[in-house]
Amino acid sequence: MLYTRKETEDYNSMAEKIIQYAEKSGFEEIKADFTGYDSPASLTMVNQEIKLTPDFSAKRGEKKYYFELVVKNEDEKDREMLVSKWKALESIARMKGGKLQLFVPRGSYKYASELVKDHHIEAQLTRLNKI
Numbered sequence: 001m002l003y004t005r006k007e008t009e010d011y012n013s014m015a016e017k018i019i020q021y022a023e024k025s026g027f028e029e030i031k032a033d034f035t036g037y038d039s040p041a042s043l044t045m046v047n048q049e050i051k052l053t054p055d056f057s058a059k060r061g062e063k064k065y066y067f068e069l070v071v072k073n074e075d076e077k078d079r080e081m082l083v084s085k086w087k088a089l090e091s092i093a094r095m096k097g098g099k100l101q102l103f104v105p106r107g108s109y110k111y112a113s114e115l116v117k118d119h120h121i122e123a124q125l126t127r128l129n130k131i
Helices: 002-006 009-024 076-095 109-118
Strands: 028-032 043-045 050-052 056-060 063-069 100-104 124-127
Touching (some): 009 028, 009 056, 043 076, 076 100
Parallel strands (some): 063 100
Antiparallel strands (some): 043 050, 056 063
C-alpha cells in the first residue's frame, strides 16, 4: 500500500531534503515517518479502522504544520486513501493554526494539483526541485 513506497533510496533522499528545508525555514519539533526521527502522531479513522501517519509534522510557534511527500499512484484505492489522508491533515492543521504542505517531486506536479483541486483540499504545493 502507501507505506511500501517509502522504503526506497529515492524516497529517503527526498525526505532528507524536506527535513533540511523545514530546519532552514525555522520549523521546530520536526517529526518524520522516516528512519532516525521520532514518528509523528498517527490519526485513526475509527469507522474504517484505518491508521494514518503524516510523512512529516513540525511546529512554528504554536502552529502545527503537516508535510507530505507526493508519491504518484495510479491505483484507485491508494489514491482515495491519499485524498482522505490529505483532507484529514488539512483539517487538523487548520484547527491548529497551521497548514498542509505537499512536496512534489519532478513529474508529479499535475497529479498533485489535480487531486488538490478536484477534492477541494487546501494545501500549499512546493516543487521539490525548488527547495
